[in-house]
Amino acid sequence: MDLESHVIRVLLDQGKTKIPPIYPVGPILSLDGKSQQGDQDQDSIMAWLDEQPLSSVVFLCFGSMGGFEADQVREIANGLDQSGYRFLWSLPRSAPKGDLGSSIENDNLNEVLPKGFVDRTAHRGKIVKWVSKVQILAHKAIGGFVTHCGWNSILESVWFGVPMATWPLYSEQQLNAFELVKELGLAVEISIDYRLNFGIGKGNYLVTAEEVENGVKRVMNIDDEIRGKVRDIRNLSRKALKVGGSSNHNLGRFIEEVLHI
Template sequence: MINTVAELEPNAIRAPMQGRENGDNIPPLYPVGPLVKMVDESEKEEIGQDNCLKWLDQQPRGSVLFVCLGSGGTLMQKQLTELAWGLERSGHRFLWVARKPYSVADAAFFGTARNKEDDVTSFLPEGFVKRTADVGMVLPEWAPQVKVLSHEAIGGFLSHCGWNSTLESIARGVPMIAWPLYAEQRMNSRMLVEEMGVAVGVSYEKGLVLREEVGQAVRVLMDGEVGEKLRKRASELSKVVAKALAGKGLSHQRIAQLVDSWSKGKVANV
């Protein structure tokens, strides 16, 4: 059972199925997703939620870039500074979940002990928060991501391309700037840019994404022809996801097939 929809990853789904047809010893695949988190009632008490959602309520439709690199990833100080300058120079509205930098690598997973009360001004460029106060909001550590991505003010998502975040964004029709940090995220980012056509990439391979490139990526996503194309494609895929999850949709059918095969004491071929 895999957390995807066949239409999102046709090549990845097709290859092992062809292997089975050729006699390879590969188990059948059941794309039963996307299993995405819905609104969690426990989030209501989290710090910053009310403020950021109220702030989004005041922004024009589709005008805000949500910037969040996951619950575990951190950037080193140099890269964090370049990201901040790039966001400021882009001239676009943003909601940024800024995590304290890690000092010894480009990206780390739970590299430092952190606190939701960390003062973001201690690691962002001097005066950044004050200069961007009219167009941006910076949150330390956490934001209610599902609610944010569902908000009509959100027009794009700068993401680390973790699979959960990817599915949450696609399910809500939000195009992305793909900024992977580690593990399978780099593969996901290539797929989002080159196969799905819902993201613009950055050249993370160079080791440091400069502020000029950050600003350019934001403008490409949020403005003009390319951004409009990405939004249209993201909207199309969100409908694919909704259809798969609806009653008698493909995901429901796959689960039913799997359960039926269990009841008969065998594994069905899909």
């Protein structure tokens, strides 16, 4: 209710006569820190984060289906290189199509990444197959999150108060990104091509190194207005689940009305 109050109020008003009752609950999150994909040496990743300054690391994670082809991987790498920021990059060793999967399934990142990238960024960056996203976002070293805008990732980032840079890839993620940036003012966008993402255009859309660089810089230097909104919604998301909070109240109301108590 606190995150999407306007649309929920509209639905509640309509629901008085046209649609069934609505019971807004959430955020519904799994905060046990376990990865569904299996962690890659999570202890060493957390130890590396422990060594980084407060809010100094940008975290890039594009979900379980967020693979890229080799040319896009190189653009991301060059953008991170040019940004100068510390980074933790979750890069699965396969992609839905193209040559990325076959290129790095055997962990040979040097065949896909720009020449010298690994050596140049070894002191400030870490590339991993998969991580426990919740544990990473909860860490004090994380200062920004480049996300594909899956709803779980958004709610997790909101819960921990981490500013987001949106990079939607498919499905409802485009609408989620629009809501975050344009309606709620909780994120900055890296690149959104509305025509292609909604299937109106043709061809592949390559996000350039410059766009990645600018997006990383923007989210790591996010303005006070957005930072304040992120902090406020973080507090509201936690309050909602407590006794007397909006989600706690709505869940109780649902049980009472269904059971006719």
